Amino acid sequence: MSTTIAPQSGGSKERVRQDKSQLNWRQRRGQWDVKYSPYLYIAPFFIVFGVAGLFPIIYTAFISLQDWDLVRNSGEYIGFGQYNWVLHDREFWIALRNTFSIFLLSAIPQLVAATVIAAMLDQNLRARTLWRMGVLLPYVVAPVAVSLIFSNMFGDKFGLINTLLSDIGIDPILWHTDIIPSHIAIATMVNFRWTGYNALILLAAMQAIPRDLYEAAAIDGAKTVRRFFSVTIPQIRPTMIFVIITATIGGLQIFDEPRMYDQTGTGGANKQWLTITMYLYNIGWGKFNFGRAAAVAWLLFLIIIAITLMNNYLTRRFVSGEDAVKKSKKTSLKLTAKGGK
Amino acid sequence: MSLSRRKKTLGMAAGATVFALTLAACGSSDPADDTTEATETTENTEPVTLTVATFNNFGYTEELLQEYMDLNPHVTVVHNVAATSNDARTNYFAKLGAGGLADIEAIEVDWMPEVMQYTDFLADLTDPEVEGRWLDWKTAAATDPDGRLIAYGTDIGPEAVCYDAALLEAAGMPSDPDEVAALLEGDWDTYFEVGQDYVDATGKAWFDGAGGTYQGMINQVEAAYENPETGEIIATENPEVKAIFDQLTAVTPEISAHLSQWSDDWFAGLATGTYATMLCPGWMLGVIKGAAPDTTTWNVADVFPGGGGNWGGSYLTVPEAGDNVDAAKALANWLTAPEQQLKALAAAGTFPSQNSALEDEAALNAAMASGEAPTNAEFFNNDSLGTIFSNRANAIEVSPFKGEFYFQVNDAMQNALTRVEDGSQDPTTSWNQFVTEVEGIG
Numbered sequence: 033m034s035t036t037i038a039p040q041s042g043g044s045k046e047r048v049r050q051d052k053s054q055l056n057w058r059q060r061r062g063q064w065d066v067k068y069s070p071y072l073y074i075a076p077f078f079i080v081f082g083v084a085g086l087f088p089i090i091y092t093a094f095i096s097l098q099d100w101d102l103v104r105n106s107g108e109y110i111g112f113g114q115y116n117w118v119l120h121d122r123e124f125w126i127a128l129r130n131t132f133s134i135f136l137l138s139a140i141p142q143l144v145a146a147t148v149i150a151a152m153l154d155q156n157l158r159a160r161t162l163w164r165m166g167v168l169l170p171y172v173v174a175p176v177a178v179s180l181i182f183s184n185m186f187g188d189k190f191g192l193i194n195t196l197l198s199d200i201g202i203d204p205i206l207w208h209t210d211i212i213p214s215h216i217a218i219a220t221m222v223n224f225r226w227t228g229y230n231a232l233i234l235l236a237a238m239q240a241i242p243r244d245l246y247e248a249a250a251i252d253g254a255k256t257v258r259r260f261f262s263v264t265i266p267q268i269r270p271t272m273i274f275v276i277i278t279a280t281i282g283g284l285q286i287f288d289e290p291r292m293y294d295q296t297g298t299g300g301a302n303k304q305w306l307t308i309t310m311y312l313y314n315i316g317w318g319k320f321n322f323g324r325a326a327a328v329a330w331l332l333f334l335i336i337i338a339i340t341l342m343n344n345y346l347t348r349r350f351v352s353g354e355d356a357v358k359k360s361k362k363t364s365l366k367l368t369a370k371g372g373k
Numbered sequence: 374m375s376l377s378r379r380k381k382t383l384g385m386a387a388g389a390t391v392f393a394l395t396l397a398a399c400g401s402s403d404p405a406d407d408t409t410e411a412t413e414t415t416e417n418t419e420p421v422t423l424t425v426a427t428f429n430n431f432g433y434t435e436e437l438l439q440e441y442m443d444l445n446p447h448v449t450v451v452h453n454v455a456a457t458s459n460d461a462r463t464n465y466f467a468k469l470g471a472g473g474l475a476d477i478e479a480i481e482v483d484w485m486p487e488v489m490q491y492t493d494f495l496a497d498l499t500d501p502e503v504e505g506r507w508l509d510w511k512t513a514a515a516t517d518p519d520g521r522l523i524a525y526g527t528d529i530g531p532e533a534v535c536y537d538a539a540l541l542e543a544a545g546m547p548s549d550p551d552e553v554a555a556l557l558e559g560d561w562d563t564y565f566e567v568g569q570d571y572v573d574a575t576g577k578a579w580f581d582g583a584g585g586t587y588q589g590m591i592n593q594v595e596a597a598y599e600n601p602e603t604g605e606i607i608a609t610e611n612p613e614v615k616a617i618f619d620q621l622t623a624v625t626p627e628i629s630a631h632l633s634q635w636s637d638d639w640f641a642g643l644a645t646g647t648y649a650t651m652l653c654p655g656w657m658l659g660v661i662k663g664a665a666p667d668t669t670t671w672n673v674a675d676v677f678p679g680g681g682g683n684w685g686g687s688y689l690t691v692p693e694a695g696d697n698v699d700a701a702k703a704l705a706n707w708l709t710a711p712e713q714q715l716k717a718l719a720a721a722g723t724f725p726s727q728n729s730a731l732e733d734e735a736a737l738n739a740a741m742a743s744g745e746a747p748t749n750a751e752f753f754n755n756d757s758l759g760t761i762f763s764n765r766a767n768a769i770e771v772s773p774f775k776g777e778f779y780f781q782v783n784d785a786m787q788n789a790l791t792r793v794e795d796g797s798q799d800p801t802t803s804w805n806q807f808v809t810e811v812e813g814i815g
Contacts, residue, residue, distance in 0.1 A: 103470035103491050121813065183637060188795075190641035208636075209795040295635035298784065301791035302806075304800070319781060320487060357764055 070162070096326035107323060114327035124328070126303045127311040128335075130215065134290070134307065137219035138226075143225070143275065146269075151260055153231065156236045164235070166230035171206030178221050179292030186217040186293075208294060214305040221289040226282070230275050238264060238270035277343055284336055285309050292307035308332055394501045418447040421697045423704055426453045426475035431527065431687070432717025433708065441707055448616060458483075462788060469494050474692045476701035480524065482686045485514055486775050488524075492517040496691040496698050497526055503706060510772035515688055524688035525709040528723035530654030531765035532682040533705035534564075535661060537688075537756070539670035545572040553674040556661070561590060561620065564678040568628040571649055573599045578630035578648040583621055583790040589652040590617045590781075592635045592682045592773050598783070599776035608782045609808045618786070622793050622800040631794045640664045654684040655724035655762045658749045672754050675761040681768030686726060692740040699791060715740050722749060724762050731767070778814055785810040 055063065096114055098107030118124050149167055157163055170178070184218045185192040186207040194204035241264065251261045288308040291297040298314055299306025306314075312332065316325030387404060427433060447475045455461040458481050468474045469491055480488060488495075499522045506512075507526040515524040534557060538548040546567075547556055557564055568579030575776040580586055591597050591614070592634070598608040608614055625631070630638040632646040644665035653661070653673065661671055680724060689705045691698055713731035717723045718730075725731060737759025744749035750756050789807035792798040798806070 065738070103466055103494070122809075153738055186638045189632070189638040189647075190645070191637070206795065209797050295633070295637075295639075301633075301788040301795065320466065 043055050053132070081270070092326045092329050094102050095323055096330050099244045100321075100323035102320060102322050103244075105366070108305060111302055114324045115331070117324060118327050118331060122310060123306060124308075124331075125305055127299070127306045127308045128307055130211075130282060130299075130303075131286065131307045131309075133212075134215045134218050134222070134286060134305070135280070137215050138222040138286075139276070139279045139283055141219075142223045142279065145227050146234055146275070147265075147272075148226065149231040149315070150234035150238055151264060163216075164232065167231050169228065170224050171226070171229045173186075175221075175225060176292055177289040178225055179289050182217065182221045182224070182289075183293050208300065209304070211304045218289050218293055218305055222283075222286065226279070230279070233275055234271060235266040241267040278341075280339060280343060281336065284332070284339065287313070306350065308335075318372075385659070388754075393783045400736060400765055402532065420447045420449070421700045422449040422451060422476035423477065423697055423701055424453060425477045425479075425689075425704070425708075426455065426461065426464075427479040428455040428458045428481075430454075430723075431479060432719070432722040432723045434716075434720050436707075437713060437716055437720075441704065448704070448705065469692065472694045474695070475694045476697050477705050478690050479527070480688050480690055481806075482688070482813075483780070485688075486777055486779050488676075488690070489517060490777070491568075492521060492523045494693055495523040496693045496695075496702065497521040497652035498691060498702060498705065500702075500706065503709075505728065506711070507726050508707070508728060508731070508766065508769075510683075510769065511686070513772060524690045525705050526726040527689060527709055527714065528655055528656070528717070529726040529761050529766060530683055530685035531769060532652050532654045532684055533679050533765045534650055534674045534676055534678075535657065535760055536650040536672055536674060537646055537648075537668075538672045540575070540577065540646055541571070541642060544571050544649070546574075547573060548672075550672055551675050551763075552764065553672075554676040557674060557676045557678065559678065561678045564703075565620075565624045565628065567660060568624070568650070574629045575749065579628035579650060580633050581630050581639060581642065581648045581651045582632045582634060583625050583629055583700045583794050586785050587617065587786070587790055588620055588684060589682050590621065590679070591786075592684065593679050593771050594773060595771050596774045597680050598779055599774065600772040601776070604776050605776055605780065606811060606814065608786070609811050615804070616785075618789070618804060619800070620802075621790065625790075625794055633794070634792055644668060645669075652682075656685065656722055658753060658758070659722045662749065663750050667751075669754070671752070673758060673761055675764055675770065676763060680770055681765055683766075687723075698729030719743050724766075726766075733765045734763055736765055781809055781814050 067344050068220065079211070097111060099110050100107035114273060152158070153167070154161055161253075168266055172211070186194075188208050190193065192206070194207075207213050207217050214345060232368055245263050246259055246265070254262065286307050290299065290305045290307050291310055293305055294300065297310070298318070299310050308328070309332070312325050312328040315321050381694075396612070401441070410724070425433065433452060435452075437541060438452055442448055442450055453475060454462065460483055461479070462481070465474065465478060465480065471540040489616055499520075503522075503525065508529070511526040511529060512522065515526065516522050522720060534553070536548075536553055541548040541553065547553055556567060565579075571577075571579050594611075594613050594617070596607070597611060598606060600607050617811075630642055632642050632647070643661055644667070651657075656756065658673070665671065689709060691701045691705055695701055697753075709727070711725060711727040714723070714727055714730055715733075715736055722741070725737075730737065734757075738757055740752070741758040750758050755761070785807050789803045792803045792806070793800050
């Protein structure tokens with residue numbers, strides 16, 4: 033700290049205005065300190081990121097241009113051949129379709145349910161902590177265990193759900209044959225695990241809402257439902273957006289549940305529930321074609337960037353309330369310039 | 374780089390041959406006396422720790438490994454077991470080139486096409502001592518194009534037919550193992566025709582699913598998917614493959630239970646008498662018993678449609694980058710000797726691939742009747758299981774060629790069969806999709 037202050041106390045105002053080349057060594061060092069030490073302080077993060085994040089990304093890009101041999105750790109440069117192959121592969125597009133379908137089937141019901149559960153937990157309940165712990169319980173169960181249990185329940189012939197369905201006279205659903213039922217089954221596993229988690233995050237946001245808003249609304253004659261839509265929902269928007277973004281990233285990388293959904297883990301006989309990460313894994317560790325797997329990894333990277341940018345855009349549009357003004361001046365300025373609130 | 378390393382190892386190997394041979398010699402003859410003598414007389418007995426990496430259950434019990442350590446006091450054996458062969462496979466290929474594998478690594482016959490591309494990372498295990506130890510096709514599959522033996526065989530999976538005696542009886546069919554064997558003796562048509570009779574009589578399914586049955590059929594084809602000479606994929610033009618596909622998809626709607634192997638439904642089906650028969654290699658007995666511990670009616674018939682067939686089996690390899698290649702070779706040699714394999718059979722039901730063990734029917738029967746894990750003989754109401762599987766092993770004539778793309782093509786085929794089985798596609802559509810998928814491979 034003391035060195036940071038040194039140049040100011042050491043140099044008079046005149047000398048600061050003087051040409052830089054006339055500064056002595058001590059002063060120059062002090063100036064560098066002010067200029068560069070902040071970068072030094074944040075360097076550890078970026079060094080770790082460079083080694084553990086950036087390097088693999090770049091190395092993956094390098095491998096994706098090769099016909100790569102994992103065991104010999106060498107490859108032959110073939111340009112964009114791998115990308116070309118992947119983009120012309122039927123399975124890639126099916127995997128993309130499945131990923132988005134499972135994502136939508138899981139994210140939307142999950143967020144709706146989480147918001148409703150959070151709102152209920154926000155009431156004055158008896159044994160409040162018990163209920164709150166209760167909704168988090170599924171999150172503690174390992175994804176693979178969840179998948180094993182649910183895969184068993186969703187068995188085509190001897191599964192619990194089909195047995196119940198046939199007991200009440202409904203035809204059994206072919207969970208492992210038809211596309212949409214298989215997506216629903218997998219989305220159910222995701223929802224089981226993540227709804228409670230999201231509910232707790234939203235609950236935390238709801239608890240931060242000033243109670244006087246509710247009182248004022250009540251005095252104005254707003255009933256419970258009206259208060260929920262007009263006070264609670266607008267107030268938890270920023271948290272909602274955080275939850276949506278994490279759900280999006282998780283949804284695009286969904287792997288454990290579909291992989292454990294049947295015994296082979298390759299996404300079904302007609303790739304009904306093959307997701308993009310499973311596709312990547314099958315090419316890499318199933319077929320030992322790491323060049324091609326690296327190309328898929330990069331395509332997935334680009335897809336996630338595109339979705340994140342889209343999210344970012346929607347967020348700016350979406351958060352147009354007072355929060356936005358507090359949080360980001362730029363955004364609010366832009367919006368006021370456009371005639372927004 | 375790799376050449377110089379190989380030369381160095383060869384030199385080391387030559388120097389230590391005497392040591393290795395004396396150790397190896399005790400594997401087949403009277404073990405106890407010879408080895409203690411050998412280790413005492415040989416000066417070269419610095420303490421070594423050998424790691425053995427296997428998966429699932431090879432039957433290498435603590436007692437068995439302790440036996441080796443008692444015979445060779447300077448050796449400490451550490452046994453690492455991976456939960457599934459898939460985990461082991463990932464680990465094996467990630468470290469094969471980079472280093473870091475155990476001194477002895479177990480591999481499954483299914484990885485052989487890939488392992489064969491990297492035999493220069495594996496020690497040459499050729500040894501006059503082990504010549505003729507295994508069935509010819511077992512050794513041939515572990516010999517690389519340069520004639521180096523890169524793996525010692527452990528177990529094999531000779532296939533017989535398992536059946537539910539109660540179900541056959543209920544259908545008014547013979548249920549005694551010998552009678553069932555006589556009934557099913559013949560080719561696949563016979564098996565399917567008998568199946569049709571059973572289905573007509575009971576309305577229940579004859580076999581579990583197309584997948585496992587197909588595997589039994591395709592393993593009798595010498596070169597199914599690839600041309601052994603050129604490595605070219607011929608699966609879609611090979612009339613034998615199409616014939617099997619047509620034959621199987623013609624009968625499955627009637628006589629299959631439409632269960633895909635290893636699915637939850639398939640396991641449940643084993644216990645609930647959903648199907649009457651299934652093709653079963655020796656190690657399947659443990660699976661049946663594990664999935665249906667309360668049933669008492671499963672039995673094994675000494676017969677297999679179209680002759681014989683092998684499904685699965687494993688090997689031990691010694692990575693050349695290891696520190697104790699020679700000591701590891703000696704241990705691998707000992708572990709795969711017939712005496713030890715019989716103990717493994719008793720402990721885990723891993724059926725031997727060693728000729729002398731296969732000839733000793735009394736020992737095989739005894740091993741399958743005793744042991745802690747399976748006690749299969751009792752469960753399967755059959756005290757000649759050893760004889761049955763020994764006969765089945767000797768009936769194997771064809772050693773199918775499996776090249777680089779075998780598993781990708783086979784996966785595509787299994788998926789094609791499943792699409793027909795689950796009713797989502799008709800056989801023609803499914804075959805055409807198979808052809809498209811295979812054309813995309815490579």
